[in-house]
Amino acid sequence: MFGGWGGGGVLTLCCSSSLKSAFFLFLPPADIISTVEFNHTGELLATGDKGGRVVIFQREPESKNEPYNQGEYNVYSTFQSHEPEFDYLKSLEIEEKINKIKWLPQQNAAHSLLSTNDKTIKLWKITERDKRPEGYNLKDEEGKLKDLSTVTSLQVPVLKPMDLMVEVTPRRIFANGHTYHVNSISVNSDCETYMSADDLRINLWHLAITDRSFNIVDIKPANMEDLTEVITASEFHPHHCNLFVYSSSKGSLRLCDMRASALCDKHSKLYEEPEDPSNRSFFSEIISSVSDVKFSHSGRYMLTRDYLTVKVWDLNMETKPVETYQVHDYLRSKLCSLYENDCIFDKFECAWNGSDSVIMTGAYNNFFRMFDRNTKRDVTLEASRESSKPRAILKPRRVCVGGKRRKDDISVDSLDFTKKILHTAWHPTENIIAIAATNNLYIFQDKVNSEMH
Amino acid sequence: MAVVLSLLLHGLLLSSMGEEEGLHQTQFLDTMFVRGLKRKCFDGEEDIEGTLAGIKAIPSYNLQRQSLLDMSLVKLQLCHMLVEPNLCRSVLIANTVRQIQEEMTQDGTWQMINTQSTGQASLDRLVSTDILCRSSRDQAEGKQGTAYGTLSKDFESDQAQDSSETISTASAVQAPRNLQSNVWEMESPQENKGNFQKSLDQIFETLENKSPNTVEDLFSEVDNSYYDLDTMLTGMMSNTKMGHCDSLETFSSPTNTASNSNCKSDLNDLDHIVEILVES
Numbered sequence: 001m002f003g004g005w006g007g008g009g010v011l012t013l014c015c016s017s018s019l020k021s022a023f024f025l026f027l028p029p030a031d032i033i034s035t036v037e038f039n040h041t042g043e044l045l046a047t048g049d050k051g052g053r054v055v056i057f058q059r060e061p062e063s064k065n066e067p068y069n070q071g072e073y074n075v076y077s078t079f080q081s082h083e084p085e086f087d088y089l090k091s092l093e094i095e096e097k098i099n100k101i102k103w104l105p106q107q108n109a110a111h112s113l114l115s116t117n118d119k120t121i122k123l124w125k126i127t128e129r130d131k132r133p134e135g136y137n138l139k140d141e142e143g144k145l146k147d148l149s150t151v152t153s154l155q156v157p158v159l160k161p162m163d164l165m166v167e168v169t170p171r172r173i174f175a176n177g178h179t180y181h182v183n184s185i186s187v188n189s190d191c192e193t194y195m196s197a198d199d200l201r202i203n204l205w206h207l208a209i210t211d212r213s214f215n216i217v218d219i220k221p222a223n224m225e226d227l228t229e230v231i232t233a234s235e236f237h238p239h240h241c242n243l244f245v246y247s248s249s250k251g252s253l254r255l256c257d258m259r260a261s262a263l264c265d266k267h268s269k270l271y272e273e274p275e276d277p278s279n280r281s282f283f284s285e286i287i288s289s290v291s292d293v294k295f296s297h298s299g300r301y302m303l304t305r306d307y308l309t310v311k312v313w314d315l316n317m318e319t320k321p322v323e324t325y326q327v328h329d330y331l332r333s334k335l336c337s338l339y340e341n342d343c344i345f346d347k348f349e350c351a352w353n354g355s356d357s358v359i360m361t362g363a364y365n366n367f368f369r370m371f372d373r374n375t376k377r378d379v380t381l382e383a384s385r386e387s388s389k390p391r392a393i394l395k396p397r398r399v400c401v402g403g404k405r406r407k408d409d410i411s412v413d414s415l416d417f418t419k420k421i422l423h424t425a426w427h428p429t430e431n432i433i434a435i436a437a438t439n440n441l442y443i444f445q446d447k448v449n450s451e452m453h
Numbered sequence: 454m455a456v457v458l459s460l461l462l463h464g465l466l467l468s469s470m471g472e473e474e475g476l477h478q479t480q481f482l483d484t485m486f487v488r489g490l491k492r493k494c495f496d497g498e499e500d501i502e503g504t505l506a507g508i509k510a511i512p513s514y515n516l517q518r519q520s521l522l523d524m525s526l527v528k529l530q531l532c533h534m535l536v537e538p539n540l541c542r543s544v545l546i547a548n549t550v551r552q553i554q555e556e557m558t559q560d561g562t563w564q565m566i567n568t569q570s571t572g573q574a575s576l577d578r579l580v581s582t583d584i585l586c587r588s589s590r591d592q593a594e595g596k597q598g599t600a601y602g603t604l605s606k607d608f609e610s611d612q613a614q615d616s617s618e619t620i621s622t623a624s625a626v627q628a629p630r631n632l633q634s635n636v637w638e639m640e641s642p643q644e645n646k647g648n649f650q651k652s653l654d655q656i657f658e659t660l661e662n663k664s665p666n667t668v669e670d671l672f673s674e675v676d677n678s679y680y681d682l683d684t685m686l687t688g689m690m691s692n693t694k695m696g697h698c699d700s701l702e703t704f705s706s707p708t709n710t711a712s713n714s715n716c717k718s719d720l721n722d723l724d725h726i727v728e729i730l731v732e733s
Binding site: 090092093180181199200227228229230232249282283285286289336339340342345 | 518521528537540541542544545547548549552553
């Protein structure tokens, strides 16, 4: 499973493999990638950045003529999704940074996605145009009205092929639904509704209605002085349209059933692991704060990421996770420094592979980690230009914590905490991953094991 | 009392330290916070040896805890200076501060301050900084011991007023404190932290020479709960983009006055320092 990850293709262990060039996207330094998301088929990959732009990549279809190009992602469309705004009432600037992008399931030739910044969610429709009508009777080629006296016969306009043009139009703008910062959006399996969550509230929207939303969770206390917990992430169940989960800054997960009541303040299930008294410190609560929650594709499990671990929860068991994986336990002794430089508040995301057998999450120093749930093996890989040269196989990295140090090991003290991989995404069916490292996007493939197992 | 004063002072020293030193301090903090040292060793049942070994760690633990508190308060203050604070981060930091305050209350550290505080007299901010700037004086062990002895007595009398819940922990602390005064005496000639020692001297002198009222002055604050944690949170929620000074002025004074005195005096000093930074 971990033998063959590499840049843009390849990665087999035998020499006679067909390797392809690695693929990078380098954005201007100001545009830090803030979210990455594959669509439901994996054909399209959307990224959002701090400047409010969305860049969509499309995978090249397999072609017998150029077998080396298969699977390469090229820029498909770029558009400005959100602009910086000014809230005049509060005298506050609203950042245009794209917090999340979620694709809608494709229902016709067009693709649709939701993108959100701190306050406003927008529905975008992406259409292709590769034909245009020619031979109008009343207008000439440039669109100017013809002199009627020159028109002697009637013709039927015909569609002629043209260069592919991708058009992106905003179809809905869901504004004024949130007082606090939106941290997640999730499309319901019913394909009609979606939810958006901010620090204290979760709203349910209908995709076609923009002037109204239903509040389904509200944890704002009557007295703000009593506020001790906020919502950090939320997601709809992949199959049951009535179920959703939201995570909190205290490390708990709440599964809610919308059939129970209109306001889902009372959870149906509360998932919480009791604190380990031997590991207790002043930072225990901060590192237990869940930064991301993802349902497995099967819908049976949930994956959560807190500062030092990723945990797999069984929906049927509320008392503790079924699996816990240490992402970078060597940081446990550095928590105070990480608190001082604010790194302890970094929100890492996590991802499942298509078959729910491997989970992935990012770390510091441009490292990202993968855990195989079946074999219990894990690997640390690095997303860097040096390690992602064409035809390069990613070399597993190791962080040494003192003691024996092998060659190429990195010591904990020389980790670069400014290089953090917060956003990662896994192709829904194949072993292709997208890693956002600050302002660089890396796409890695595992050609050896391109089918999930 | 001496412990508290030293904590206060050390907190001030840390805040005014340069970045390099601050980081150095943090690395030290890291080792202390590895496993969240708790003062379990102050359980009265443990033998003296174990307690003594634990005692040597106490000043460090308390100092580090104080540093963490100071750091957190500064972070919370900075929150107000941002355009729109990250609510999750603010809540987590506020919870950390609460945790420290709770532990300090249990230790009795907080309790002592509370009984001293009248909440009436104005805080003479310059007193603390004045102490730091004063020239060093000769330190007599006896003087130190006397001052400490006086303070211990105060603590004992205060202790009687404690609620039943805190008595067990307070009495457990009492025994170590006597030992601690010995530790201070033993260590003072060996300590090379010149500033620290000098300032301690000055504080003890202040305590001895001046009336008890002054001591209270030292620990009371200007505005009620000027930097009260809850106020901060409230202010944060309804806050618009404000300059540093503006945001401070809009804080209302809530009725809650308990258990924040030490925090406030620290904050006032921090505020003083921050003001200097802002003005420069």
